[in-house]
Amino acid sequence: xxxxxxxxxxGSINYADFCSAVTEKTSALNETYxxxxxxxxxxxxxxxxxxxxGLPISVKDCICVKGMQSSAxxxxxxxxxxxxxxxxxxxxxxxxxxVLGKTNQDEFGFGTFxxxxxYGVPKNPYDPQRSCGGSSGxxxxxxxxxxxxxxxxxESTGGSxxxxxxxxxxxxxxxxxxxxxxxxxxxxxxxxxxxxxxARCVYDxxxxxxxxxxxxxxxxxxxxxxxxxxxxxxxxxxxxxxxIGVPKEYFDGVDxxxxxxxxxxxxxxxxxxxxxxxxSLPMTKYxxxxxxxxxxxxxxxxxxxxxxxxxxxxxxIEGNFSDYFSKVRSAGFGLEAKRRIILGTFARxxxxxxxxxxxxxxxxxxxxxxxxxxxxxxxxLAAPTMPILPPKFSDIARLTPLENYQMDALTVPSNVAGIxxxxxxxxxxxxxxxxxxxxxxxxxxxxxxxxAAAFETAARDGKK
Ligand code: GLN
Numbered sequence: 001x002x003x004x005x006x007x008x009x010x011g012s013i014n015y016a017d018f019c020s021a022v023t024e025k026t027s028a029l030n031e032t033y034x035x036x037x038x039x040x041x042x043x044x045x046x047x048x049x050x051x052x053x054g055l056p057i058s059v060k061d062c063i064c065v066k067g068m069q070s071s072a073x074x075x076x077x078x079x080x081x082x083x084x085x086x087x088x089x090x091x092x093x094x095x096x097x098x099v100l101g102k103t104n105q106d107e108f109g110f111g112t113f114x115x116x117x118x119y120g121v122p123k124n125p126y127d128p129q130r131s132c133g134g135s136s137g138x139x140x141x142x143x144x145x146x147x148x149x150x151x152x153x154x155e156s157t158g159g160s161x162x163x164x165x166x167x168x169x170x171x172x173x174x175x176x177x178x179x180x181x182x183x184x185x186x187x188x189x190x191x192x193x194x195x196x197x198x199a200r201c202v203y204d205x206x207x208x209x210x211x212x213x214x215x216x217x218x219x220x221x222x223x224x225x226x227x228x229x230x231x232x233x234x235x236x237x238x239x240x241x242x243x244i245g246v247p248k249e250y251f252d253g254v255d256x257x258x259x260x261x262x263x264x265x266x267x268x269x270x271x272x273x274x275x276x277x278x279x280s281l282p283m284t285k286y287x288x289x290x291x292x293x294x295x296x297x298x299x300x301x302x303x304x305x306x307x308x309x310x311x312x313x314x315x316x317i318e319g320n321f322s323d324y325f326s327k328v329r330s331a332g333f334g335l336e337a338k339r340r341i342i343l344g345t346f347a348r349x350x351x352x353x354x355x356x357x358x359x360x361x362x363x364x365x366x367x368x369x370x371x372x373x374x375x376x377x378x379x380x381l382a383a384p385t386m387p388i389l390p391p392k393f394s395d396i397a398r399l400t401p402l403e404n405y406q407m408d409a410l411t412v413p414s415n416v417a418g419i420x421x422x423x424x425x426x427x428x429x430x431x432x433x434x435x436x437x438x439x440x441x442x443x444x445x446x447x448x449x450x451x452a453a454a455f456e457t458a459a460r461d462g463k464k
Pocket of ligand 1: 108109110111112134135155156157158159160161188295408
């Protein structure tokens with residue numbers, strides 16, 4: 001990426017031609033693969049000293065971009081044009097990057113396969129009959145398919161960066177909760193939502209994180225830490241002294257072919273000097289239930305503001321407010337959003353609140369403690385990202401909602417704990433990508449980047 005920035009700045013790349021080529025290829029890919037809700041015509045040059053001079057960045061639909069429809073993959077926000085940029089977007093623009101468009105996703109992030117997207121379901125670049133994963137499916141798909149300078153801005157609540165990164169064979173980096181401002185992110189579940197990045201290599205992911213991280217007074221949950229440069233960590237080549245924890249619970253119910261692939265990735269980490277230790281995270285089995293209660297409870301309150309008055313979809317007003325409210329919400333929300341509203345409202349109703357929501361919050365603390373204990377014995381945890389290969393749409397259609405939620409078993413615990421995580425490709429099975437999931441303690445992004453970078457270099461050299 002550094003070469004691209006230098007060359008486009010000094011004129012060895014004709015920037016206007018580059019813009020046309022990127023927009024044309026993106027639009028052409030979009031016809032087949034539905035990666036985007038909207039492809040922008042980006043042509044404005046940046047200031048010559050801008051560090052990300054002219055770099056195209058795709059932005060997940062739930063992240064606000066001034067003047068571009070930002071609808072979080074939902075019909076209820078159709079036509080909503082934010083009058084402001086999310087902080088992450090403002091920061092990349094200030095750094096000289098340009099917005100390539102808004103990528104398709106599951107409505108408000110509710111999903112694992114991007115099949116709950118109101119503006120087209122993104123298709124996997126390795127096999128268009130299969131899913132890109134979700135909810136940041138479009139972001140992962142374009143990152144894999146474009147093969148031109150580009151980085152994606154995405155979001156995860158319970159695994160929406162890691163899952164699609166694994167299914168599309170790219171790097172997905174979800175930072176510690178609070179490291180990147182949520183200002184301008186259309187909320188799914190406020191205590192879980194994180195803006196992160198997807199890229200074709202570890203360096204690019206580290207580069208974008210360096211530009212979007214750091215304190216923001218506009219987000220009260222933003223951590224009080226300064227912007228940091230993570231790109232140096234991406235130069236790491238050996239892992240001497242690193243302790244890799246292998247959590248045994250993360251191999252239950254995993255496709256045996258994936259287990260084998262991940263085990264050989266862990267051997268590769270060992271060959272780079274790391275030492276692996278067996279770890280147990282006994283609270284893992286409670287994470288899914290706790291997550292779906294907390295996430296739905298928060299989502300159901302967040303979605304109450306969409307009533308066809310202030311944002312997005314408006315219909316002809318007939319009857320009283322309740323009639324109108326029901327009409328707009330029936331037309332605007334998809335099935336999964338309605339399911340989450342019902343689930344979440346139930347979980348926080350008086351009489352049920354203690355049994356569900358408060359209990360889930362207690363389980364959340366126990367999950368955090370589980371990780372804290374593990375990080376006394378190891379520096380980085382390594383596991384499969386997803387238990388299955390990218391599934392076919394015809395198979396997804398047969399899943400019950402519960403079976404669908406169970407697909408998040410390996411990505412949800414780290415999201416519930418708010419720790420950083422990175423998915424990186426560790427090979428292919430029947431031409432479909434497999435993800436290795438690395439997790440580290442809060443604010444240990446550099447460790448994750450170092451581990452992934454050393455692995456990436458070794459895997460690349462091994463192929464030569
Ligand atoms: N699949 C999970 C869900 O549906 C996670 C989605 C996300 O991280 N946005 O809630």
